[in-house]
Amino acid sequence: MSEQAAIDLGWLDVAARLATPMLGATGATPPVCALLVDPENDRLLSQGVTPFRGVGVAELLALADAPAADGTTLYLTAEPVPDVTGPASAIDAIVNAGVSRVVAGALDADPARAGEGLRRLAELGIDVHYLAHERSALLHEGARSRQLRGRPHVTLKITLSADDMVGHGAPGGHDLLGVEALRWLDRERAAADAIISGAARAEIENADLLTHLPGLDRRGALRVILAGQRDLNTGIDLFNVVSGAPILVVTTAGRPSALRPGIEVAEIEQRRGHLDLRQVLDLLTARQINRVLVEAGARLAESFIAGEMVDRLHVVDIPGLVGRSGVRAALLGRFQDRIAAARFSEVDRRLLGEDKVRTFERL
Numbered sequence: 001m002s003e004q005a006a007i008d009l010g011w012l013d014v015a016a017r018l019a020t021p022m023l024g025a026t027g028a029t030p031p032v033c034a035l036l037v038d039p040e041n042d043r044l045l046s047q048g049v050t051p052f053r054g055v056g057v058a059e060l061l062a063l064a065d066a067p068a069a070d071g072t073t074l075y076l077t078a079e080p081v082p083d084v085t086g087p088a089s090a091i092d093a094i095v096n097a098g099v100s101r102v103v104a105g106a107l108d109a110d111p112a113r114a115g116e117g118l119r120r121l122a123e124l125g126i127d128v129h130y131l132a133h134e135r136s137a138l139l140h141e142g143a144r145s146r147q148l149r150g151r152p153h154v155t156l157k158i159t160l161s162a163d164d165m166v167g168h169g170a171p172g173g174h175d176l177l178g179v180e181a182l183r184w185l186d187r188e189r190a191a192a193d194a195i196i197s198g199a200a201r202a203e204i205e206n207a208d209l210l211t212h213l214p215g216l217d218r219r220g221a222l223r224v225i226l227a228g229q230r231d232l233n234t235g236i237d238l239f240n241v242v243s244g245a246p247i248l249v250v251t252t253a254g255r256p257s258a259l260r261p262g263i264e265v266a267e268i269e270q271r272r273g274h275l276d277l278r279q280v281l282d283l284l285t286a287r288q289i290n291r292v293l294v295e296a297g298a299r300l301a302e303s304f305i306a307g308e309m310v311d312r313l314h315v316v317d318i319p320g321l322v323g324r325s326g327v328r329a330a331l332l333g334r335f336q337d338r339i340a341a342a343r344f345s346e347v348d349r350r351l352l353g354e355d356k357v358r359t360f361e362r363l
Contacts, residue, residue: 105136142290165326
C-alpha cells in the first residue's frame with residue numbers, strides 16, 4: 001500500500017466513525033460524513049455529517065464551514081448524489097469551491113447510479129478516487145439491501161441462556177440481560193429504522209422497544225408488532241406509554257383491535273398459518289426503511305432464519321439458567337446447531353459485563 005493510500009484510508013476511518021452515530025436517525029438517506037482536508041499538512045479544515053432526518057447534505061455542510069477549499073481534498077463515506085442540480089447540488093458545490101481531489105469510501109447504493117457521481121466530478125476536472133472501504137460500506141448496507149434485494153437489511157437479536165433458552169414462557173420472570181447488555185441493546189435499537197417483535201415476546205418481557213440512552217432517546221424507530229391471529233394484551237406499557245416512536249401492529253384480515261388512537265394497524269395474508277414475513281418486509285420497504293432490528297423469541301427467530309431473511313445475527317449469551325419455565329431457543333436440537341445448518345459464521349464476539357454477544361453473518 002502506498003503512503004497516500006494509507007493516508008486516505010485513515011481519513012475514511014475517521015469519517016466513518018463520525019457518521020456511525022447517525023445510523024437510524026437520517027431516514028431513507030444513509031448517513032454520510034464529509035471531511036475537508038488540507039493535503040499540504042494533512043490538517044482537517046471542516047467536517048459535515050448528514051443531520052437528523054436527512055435534512056441536509058454532508059458535503060455542503062463541510063464546504064460551508066470551511067474558511068477556504070481551494071486545492072483541498074474532500075473525503076466522503078459515499079460518493080456525491082449525481083442527479084441533484086441547483087443550490088442543493090453537492091457536485092456543483094465541490095467544483096465551485098475549488099476542491100482538487102475527492103476520495104470516496106463507497107459508491108451509490110443504487111446499482112444504476114453507482115460510480116456516476118465520481119464520473120461527473122472527473123468530467124469536471126476533479127481528481128477522483130474510490131477506495132472500497134468496509135466501514136463506509138456498512139453505513140450504506142441498509143439502502144443497498146433495499147436497492148438490490150427489495151427489502152431492508154435485517155439484523156436479528158436473540159437471547160440465549162446457558163440451558164439454551166430464549167427467556168421465560170410467561171410474564172413475570174426476572175430480566176435476563178445485565179446492565180452492559182441492555183446498554184448495547186439500546187445502541188442497536190438507536191441504529192435501526194424499525195424494530196420488529198412478536199406480540200407474545202413483547203408481552204412476556206413487557207418491552208417498550210425504545211432507546212433509553214441519554215441523547216439517543218429521540219430516535220423513535222418504528223416499532224412493528226407482529227400479532228397475527230393472537231389476541232393482543234393492550235394493557236402492557238408498549239401500547240399505553242405515549243412516546244415519539246410510532247407503532248405499527250401487523251395482523252391478519254378481520255382481526256378486531258381496541259388500540260389507542262395513533263397506533264397504526266396493517267392487515268396482511270398468512271403463510272402456513274403465520275404472518276407472511278416477506279409481506280411484512282415489503283411494508284417496510286415501501287416506507288423506505290433501510291435497517292431492521294428483530295428482537296425475536298424462538299418461533300419468530302426460526303421463521304426469519306428458515307426464510308433466509310436474516311443478514312446479521314446477534315446472539316446474546318447470558319451465564320444463568322432459565323430452567324423449566326423457559327422457552328427453548330431451537331424448536332429441535334441446539335440453537336448453535338441450527339444456525340450452523342443455516343450457514344451462519346461467527347464474525348465477532350465481545351463481553352458485555354457478565355454477558356457476551358456473538359455476531360454471525362451468512363456465508
